[in-house]
Structures are given as structure tokens and as C-alpha cells.
Amino acid sequence: MAKSPPRGELKDLMIAAAEEILAAEGLKALQARAIAAKVGCAVGSLYNVFGDIDELILIANSRTLTHLGKLLSQAKERTKTGTQEEQLLALAYGYLDFAARHTRRWKAVFEHVLAEEKAVPAWYREGQRPLLANIASVLPDWMTPDGKSLMAQTLFSAAHGIVVLALDRKLVDEFDRGRTEKQLQLLVEGAVRSLRA
């Protein structure tokens, strides 16, 4: 085992190691001993820093969502002058692109399930508010805040479902990006038509 890492930065090192493992091998490989081996410390040290493995996973997943949020924000910025449909489509494609590029990290966010009795921490849910805000900010001004919120959640959820089932290959034989893009187009098309009415 390598030399001890500099003091006080164990937490950051562990989070970085967790992200590397997630990206390279997926959620199942994100194990206590794997983290310890990667940062060069004892397994027990993990529990001096985090309450349990779930806490570390939640932090890593939260970072993934933050990363995704930034990319979506950029996609929105890039289409600032476009039509509403173009903006919504850019967000949807951005989501698909992220999921396809960082599949393992992105899957980990939804694969990880807390025990039923454990509640999702508030700070975690808070972290994904920007995702919905991105969508809501594209919706027309005549809508009420509640209406925007409902619509944003609907669009996000629907797009997520399309991307999830496409990448999981449970419904289809293999992931077909072009086909998935068509599906997102269908979704956005319908939404825009509804908004105009």
C-alpha cells in the first residue's frame, strides 16, 4: 500500500476515487475496499469520513447531477435565440448526450436505491432543482409558476423515461441513438403543440 495521503483531504480523495470507479466500472464496483485501495488507506477510514457507503454514493451521484445541470444550462444558453421547440429539444438532446457519454455515472444515479426506511436527504433533492428550473425557464410567460413546475417535471420525467428505457435495452435489443432522438422529438413536438393551444 502506498504512502499516506496528505492529511485533511481524505474526504475529497475518496469522492474523487468514487467518481473514477463509477465512471470505469459502475455502481456495483463502488465498494468500501475499492475506495480504500484507491486512496491508499484502511477500510475503516471510510467510516471516519462518511456514515456509511450510501452517503458517499449520494455525494458522487449528486456531483453527477450537478455536472449534468451545467451542461443543460449551456445547451439552453446556446439556443437562447431559438424557438421554444428548439430550446426544449436542445435540453432533451443534451440529456441524452450526457447519458450516452457518461452512461455508468448517469445510471448509478438511478440504480442506487436507499433502504425503504431511509429517507433521501434534503440536500440531495435540493441539488436537482436546477435541472427542473432549466426547463421551467424555457416555458412561456403566461403560465403560472405551478403550471410551469408541473410541466417542467413532466417533460423531464418523460424524457428521462425515454432515455432510460433506451439505454437499459430492456425494451429493445440494442441502443439506437437516432431512434431515441426521434422519440425525444415526438415528445417535445407534442408538448409544444399543447402549450400553443
Added chain:
Amino acid sequence: MAKSPPRGELKDLMIAAAEEILAAEGLKALQARAIAAKVGCAVGSLYNVFGDIDELILIANSRTLTHLGKLLSQAKERTKTGTQEEQLLALAYGYLDFAARHTRRWKAVFEHVLAEEKAVPAWYREGQRPLLANIASVLPDWMTPDGKSLMAQTLFSAAHGIVVLALDRKLVDEFDRGRTEKQLQLLVEGAVRSLRA
């Protein structure tokens, strides 16, 4: 431990035990020793019947999907004389209803992830074809088979995403059925408008 079960029916007993455990305690509780205890046999017997635990889980999940398919089929039948929007909405509500009623069994279907190298068996994917067929059969006749297929997959995926994220409470504080129904309504509304154009 109780007396040995009648011979030759071990497989069925184990599947039944698996479904009971899924319904009562969720996927995480579906463990080799739990099954053995419930049917009153040794742990090893499980591996005389199934190759591994994944196989049993896939079978149990497949049954859940079959059950869901039947309910959706009934929902479609019940609205046979209604408008297209009514039919699609009945299917969507039926899906939500099933997920809300049989949450743990339904969640197990999507929580369970095979190791990356393991392929989803063909018979498993085959089992969910009826789900999509239900939707496709409601779509207008002027659409091509490919168009129907794409649209059906899109609607199913989108509705699934809406239901999943609502019941997982990752996006929102608590599950609000009325709100979720409104979201499904928005989705179907948009789809129908697109179909008319």
C-alpha cells in the same frame, strides 16, 4: 424447518415464495436463504432449479409484467368505444394504478440490474412485447407499423418516466397521485394533438 415439500414442484414453490417476498419486502429481501427458508429446503436446492438468483428474479419480474399486461389489456377493452385520448389515458392511468398498488413488485422490475456482461434473455424481452402492442393497437390506422411502434415505445417510456420519478420521490418530497395523473394527462394530450396534425 417444516417437512419437505412435495417433489417436483420445487420450482413453482420457489417462484411463489419469490413473489411473496417481493411484494412484502422488496427486491433487496429476495435472497437465496430467504427463499429456502420459505419453501423449507436447503439453500443449495435453489441452484438445482435455477442457474443463479438472477434467473429467479427475472422469472418473478416477468410474471409481474405479465400481470401488468393483463390489467392494461382490460383497461383498453373497457374503453374500446371511447375516443383515442380516452383510451390512451386509460392505459396511462392503468399503469400508474398498477405501480401504486404493487409498488414493490413493480419497482423490482426496474431496480434489478444484471451485470454488464450478462445479456437480458430473449424470452424476457419477448414477454413485454404485449405491453407495447396494447398501446400500438390504439394508434390511428394511417400510421405505418414502424411509426406506431416508435410512438408506442415513446408513450410507454414517457409514462414510465413520469410514474417512476413520482414514486421514487427523488424529484419530489412525496408521492402525489393527483399530480401524477395530471402529468400523464399532459403527456397524452400532447401526443394526441401531434397525432391529429
Added chain:
DNA sequence: GTATTATCTTGAACGCTGTTCAATTATTTT
């Protein structure tokens, strides 16, 4: 009815997991 063969069943044991905690080492304070 007995001997032989084939099949099914068993549960201890293996390697893996997350987690704990007394003992050790390192750091800070006096």
C-alpha cells in the same frame, strides 16, 4: 425382493460484502 444405478437434496464451507472497534500512530496542547 434385492441390487444397482441414477437422481435429487443437503448444509458446511468459500470468498465476497459493509461495518465495527480496540489498539496503534500521529498531532496538538500544556
Added chain:
DNA sequence: AAAATAATTGAACAGCGTTCAAGATAATAC
């Protein structure tokens, strides 16, 4: 330099899926 505090360690524990030699049971042969 000594005492007090804090951080780190890794063997040990219970639980997981899985294996497999041994034993129990059923089927077949004579």
C-alpha cells in the same frame, strides 16, 4: 518533554451468493 487529544488502522463479525462432496431418495434391472 510530557500529557492529552485526534486520526488511522486492520483484524474480526455477520450476512451475502455460490459450490460441491456426501447422504438420502427414487428408478431401474435382474
